[in-house]
Amino acid sequence: MFLIEIRGAVKRFGSIIAVAGVDLDVGHGECFGLLGPNGAGKTSLVRMITGVSPIGEGSIRVDGKDVTEEPRQIKANLGVVPQEDNLDPDLNVLENLVTFARYFDIPRAEAKRRAMANLQLFELQDRQRAKIEELSGGMKRRLLIARALTNQPKLLILDEPTVGLDPQTKHLVWRKLRSLKTQGATLLLCTQNMDEASFLCDRLAVMNEGRIIALDSPQELIKKYGGSQIMEVRLRSDERRDLVLSKLSEQSLQWQEMEDTLYIFQGDGQVLDQDLLGELVIMNQHVPTLEDVFLKLTGRSLKEQ
Amino acid sequence: MNFSYRSLRVWQRNRDVFFKLWRSEVPGFFAEPILILLAMGFGLGTYVALDEGQRYIEFIAPGIIAAYAMFSASFECTYGSFIRMKYQKTYDSIIATPLSIDDVSAGEIFWGTTRSILTACVILVIIAAFGLVESPWALLVIPLAALAGLMFSSIALFFTSVVPAIYSFNYYYTLFITPMFFLGDVFFPVDTLPPVFQHIAGIAPLTPVANLMRSVVTGSPGEGAWWGLGVIVGYIAVFFPLSLLMMKRRLLR
Numbered sequence: 001m002f003l004i005e006i007r008g009a010v011k012r013f014g015s016i017i018a019v020a021g022v023d024l025d026v027g028h029g030e031c032f033g034l035l036g037p038n039g040a041g042k043t044s045l046v047r048m049i050t051g052v053s054p055i056g057e058g059s060i061r062v063d064g065k066d067v068t069e070e071p072r073q074i075k076a077n078l079g080v081v082p083q084e085d086n087l088d089p090d091l092n093v094l095e096n097l098v099t100f101a102r103y104f105d106i107p108r109a110e111a112k113r114r115a116m117a118n119l120q121l122f123e124l125q126d127r128q129r130a131k132i133e134e135l136s137g138g139m140k141r142r143l144l145i146a147r148a149l150t151n152q153p154k155l156l157i158l159d160e161p162t163v164g165l166d167p168q169t170k171h172l173v174w175r176k177l178r179s180l181k182t183q184g185a186t187l188l189l190c191t192q193n194m195d196e197a198s199f200l201c202d203r204l205a206v207m208n209e210g211r212i213i214a215l216d217s218p219q220e221l222i223k224k225y226g227g228s229q230i231m232e233v234r235l236r237s238d239e240r241r242d243l244v245l246s247k248l249s250e251q252s253l254q255w256q257e258m259e260d261t262l263y264i265f266q267g268d269g270q271v272l273d274q275d276l277l278g279e280l281v282i283m284n285q286h287v288p289t290l291e292d293v294f295l296k297l298t299g300r301s302l303k304e305q
Numbered sequence: 306m307n308f309s310y311r312s313l314r315v316w317q318r319n320r321d322v323f324f325k326l327w328r329s330e331v332p333g334f335f336a337e338p339i340l341i342l343l344a345m346g347f348g349l350g351t352y353v354a355l356d357e358g359q360r361y362i363e364f365i366a367p368g369i370i371a372a373y374a375m376f377s378a379s380f381e382c383t384y385g386s387f388i389r390m391k392y393q394k395t396y397d398s399i400i401a402t403p404l405s406i407d408d409v410s411a412g413e414i415f416w417g418t419t420r421s422i423l424t425a426c427v428i429l430v431i432i433a434a435f436g437l438v439e440s441p442w443a444l445l446v447i448p449l450a451a452l453a454g455l456m457f458s459s460i461a462l463f464f465t466s467v468v469p470a471i472y473s474f475n476y477y478y479t480l481f482i483t484p485m486f487f488l489g490d491v492f493f494p495v496d497t498l499p500p501v502f503q504h505i506a507g508i509a510p511l512t513p514v515a516n517l518m519r520s521v522v523t524g525s526p527g528e529g530a531w532w533g534l535g536v537i538v539g540y541i542a543v544f545f546p547l548s549l550l551m552m553k554r555r556l557l558r
Contacts, residue, residue, distance in 0.1 A: 013558070052400055053558055072403040080401040086394035090322040099321065103314050103402035151402075 001064060003028045003155060003186050004049060008058030011044045011210075018044035020210030021058070031177075031187040033197045036207030037298050042190040043083075045207075046157055049188070050080055063154060076104060079153035083160045083190075085140050087132045087147070093119070094128040097147055104151045111150075118146035121176060138169035145173065149180075156180065159190045174199055194290040204290075208298045218290055225296055226288025227254070231264040231272070233280040244279050251276070258300040265296070306549055308411035311404045315412025316419070318399075319381075323420075338369050338428045342435065345492065359523075366432040367522035368491030370446055371453065371515040373428055374421040378454045379482055381417040382461035383474045389413075390465070396556060410466075410552040414458040414545065421454025422447060432522070440524030449521065452537050453514040459544035460510065466551035490515035510540050 004026040011019040019041040026032045034042045047053035049060055051071035060067040062074045088096050094115055101111030119125045122142040127135065135143065141161065148156060161177070162170040177200055181187055191197050197204055198218040206214040206221070214221060235241055244262075248255050251273070254265040261283065264272070272280075323330065346362030353361040389395040396409050429446050432438060464477050488498065489511035495503055506512050513533025520529030 047558075050401060052397075072405070075401065076403045078401070082397065082401075084394060084397075086398040088318075088395055088398065089393055090325070091318075095321070099318050100398070100402070102317060103311075103399060103404055105311075105403075 002026060003030075003063055004032075004188065005061040006045075006049070006058070007060075009045065009048060009055060009060055010057035011041070011048060011053065012056050017210050019048070019056070022207075022210075022212055024205060024212065024215075026186065026188060029181070029184055029186055030203065031181050031189065031201050033201035033204040034188070034190045034207060035192070035194075035197055035204050035294060037192070040207040040298070041210040042207055043159060044210075046159060046188070046190060050078060050157060051075055076151065077154045079148035079151065079156040081144050081148045081156070081158040081161055083163065085144065087140060087143060089132045091132070092128070093124065093130050093132070093135070093143060096132070096143065097150060100147050101150050106151070114150060114152075118149050121149075122146045123172070138165050141165060142169065142173065145176070153185065155186045155188065157188045160192065161189070162191075162193060162196055170196075194294060198290050206294065206297050214293075214297055221293050222288055222290060225265075225293045227265040227267040227270070228287070229266040230286055230288050230292050231266060231280075231282060232284040232286075233262050233264060233282050234260055235262070236279055236281060240279060244276065247276050247279075256296060256300060263292075263296075263300075265292075306407055306411075306546055307405050308407040308549065309405075312408040312410075312412035312415060314404060315399065315409050316416045318395075319412070319416040320419070334424065334427050335431065338373055339431060341369055342366065342432070362435070363437055363523065364519070365492055366435070366437045367446075367518040368515045370425050370428045370432070370450070370522070371511060371518045372486050372489075372491050374425045374450045374453045374514070375457050375482065375485070375511055377420040377424040378417040378457035379461045379477075381420045382413055382458045383465055383477060384471070385417075386413050386462055386465045387468070387471055387474070390556075391471070400556070406553045406556050407549050410462060410549045414455065414462055414548065417458030417461065418451055418454035421457065422450045425450030425453075429522075438522060442521045442524050442526050445521040445526070446518060449514065449517055452534070452541070453510075455545070456510055456514075456537050456540045459541055459548050463544050463548035463551060466548055466555050485509050485511035490519075508536060510537070513537055 002025040004024065006022055006024040009019055009022045010017070022045060034045065036042050044053065048055050049062065049067065051067045051074055055068060063077060065074050067074055088099065091099055097115035097118065098108070098111045101114060106114070116125065119128055122145060124139060124142055124146065127139065132140070145158070145161065158177070162173050165173065174196065177187060187200070189196070189200060201218060203215065203217055204221060205212045214225065216224065235244060245255075248264065251270070253270060253272070256263040265288070266272075342362060342365070345365055350361030355361060355364060396406075399409055400406055425446050429438065429443065461477070464474075468474065488502065488506050489495070489509050490506065491511070495506045495512060498506055513530065513536045516533055517529045517531065520526050
C-alpha cells in the first residue's frame with residue numbers, strides 16, 4: 001500500500017483549472033519531488049493532500065485514510081513546511097514549538113523535550129529565547145522545519161524549503177532532510193531547485209498546467225529527455241533558418257527554439273554533420289542536467305502572464 | 306459546526322500571548338473606565354438630577370462595565386483576529402495541525418469572551434473601590450459579561466470574516482459600536498430617546514447588557530428587563546454559527 005494515493009484529482013478556482021486530473025502514488029519512505037513552474041498546480045495539489053483545500057474531483061488517500069473524511073487523523077501524522085513564514089510572532093522560538101505541540105495534544109513536558117531536541121537538530125538551541133523578528137531568514141526556515149517535526153510525522157511535506165537560503169543553510173537543510181528519510185520518514189517536496197531535486201528525490205514528477213507530464217527518477221528523466229549532450233547554438237544566417245530546421249528533422253534531432261537561440265538535444269551516438277555545423281555558431285555544449293529536462297518539458301517561455 | 310475541545314488550544318495560545326504582553330494591555334484596562342467615571346460621573350454628574358435621588362455616577366458605572374465588555378470582545382475579534390488571520394498567518398499554521406477552521410474560529414470567540422469577563426471583573430473592582438457596588442447581586446456581572454462577550458465576539462468575528470481589509474473596521478466602530486456606546490443605555494435611559502430611536506436602541510445588542518448590568522450592580526435585579534436575555538441569546542444563536550460558516554468560506558479555498 002502506498003502512503004499517498006491520488007486518483008483523478010481536480011481543483012478549480014472559478015474558470016481556472018489549477019489541477020487538471022492527477023493520478024499519483026507515493027510510497028512509504030520515499031522522497032518524492034514535485035517539480036514545475038509557478039502556476040503548474042503543485043501548491044494546489046499539496047493543499048488538497050494536507051486537507052486544507054477541498055478536493056474538486058477525484059480522491060486522495062493518505063495512509064489509507066480519505067482526506068475529505070478524516071482530515072484530523074491525517075493532519076495528526078503530517079508535518080507541513082510552508083513556503084511562507086507563518087511562525088507565531090507573538091511567541092518566542094521555544095514557545096512557538098511548545099505551543100505548536102499543544103495543537104497535537106502533546107503533554108507539556110514531552111513537548112519541551114521534543115522542542116529542545118528539534119532546536120538542537122537545526123542548530124537553534126542558542127536562540128530558544130529569541131523573538132521571531134530577531135531571526136534571519138535562514139533561521140526562520142530552519143525553525144519552520146523543526147516545528148514541522150513536532151508530531152514526529154510519517155509524512156513531511158515541504159514547499160520550496162530552501163528558497164532564499166545561503167548555501168551553508170541550504171546544505172544543512174538538505175543533510176537533515178536526508179537523515180530524516182533514512183530514519184523512515186516519507187518526504188514530499190515541491191521545488192524549483194533542480195540541484196535539490198536531484199540531491200534529495202528518489203522520484204520526480206514534472207507538473208505543467210495542472211498535469212503530471214513526466215515521472216521517473218532524476219537519472220532516468222535526464223536519460224529519457226536530455227539525451228547525452230545539449231548544444232546551444234545560433235544561426236549564422238536567419239535566411240537559412242528553415243533549411244537548418246529541416247536538416248535537424250532529417251537527422252531526427254530534437255530541438256527547442258527560444259528567441260535567437262536553438263537548443264539541440266543530441267542522443268547517444270548522434271552527431272551533427274559538417275554541413276549543419278557550418279550553419280551554426282556554437283555558444284555552449286554541455287551534459288544535460290535536470291534543468292534542461294525541466295525546460296524541455298515545460299517550455300522555455302515565461303509561464304505566468 | 307465542526308468545533309471540538311481542540312478550540313481550547315487556540316484559547317490557550319491567545320491566553321499565553323495576553324499574559325505575556327499584559328503590561329501593554331493593563332493601562333487600557335484601568336485608565337479609560339476610571340477617566341470616564343471621573344469625567345462623566347463626578348464632573349458632568351454634578352449637573353444631572355435623577356429620579357429617586359440616584360447619583361449619576363451610580364447610573365453610569367454598570368453601563369461602563371457593559372460598554373467595556375463590548376469593547377474588549379470587539380477589539381479582540383476584529384483587529385486581533387484579523388491580524389492573526391491575515392498578517393501573521395497564525396490560522397494557516399494552526400489548521401495544518403489536527404485543528405479545524407471551526408476550532409480556530411470558536412477558540413477566537415471563546416477568547417474574546419474571556420477578555421470581556423476579565424474587563425468586567427477589573428471594572429467591577431474599580432467601581433467597588435469607588436463605593437458604587439451595593440449588593441452581592443453584583444457578582445452576576447460575571448455571567449452577564451460572559452454572555453455579552455460571547456455575543457460581541459461572535460458578531461465581531463462575523464464582520465472579520467467578510468471584510469476585505471483592516472481599514473474596513475472603521476465602519477464597524479463608527480456605525481455600530483460607537484453609536485451603541487453613546488445611545489445604548491450607558492449614559493442615559495433609552496426611554497429619553499425619540500420613539501424611533503427607542504425601538505432601534507431596544508434591540509441593539511448593548512442595551513439589554515447595560516440594562517441588566519445596572520439592575521444587578523444597584524442590587525435590584527427585579528427591576529431589570531430580563532427578557533433582554535432572549536435578545537442576547539438570539540444574537541449568539543445567529544452570529545456564532547454564522548461567523549464559523551463565513552470564516553470557513555473565507556479560509557477554505
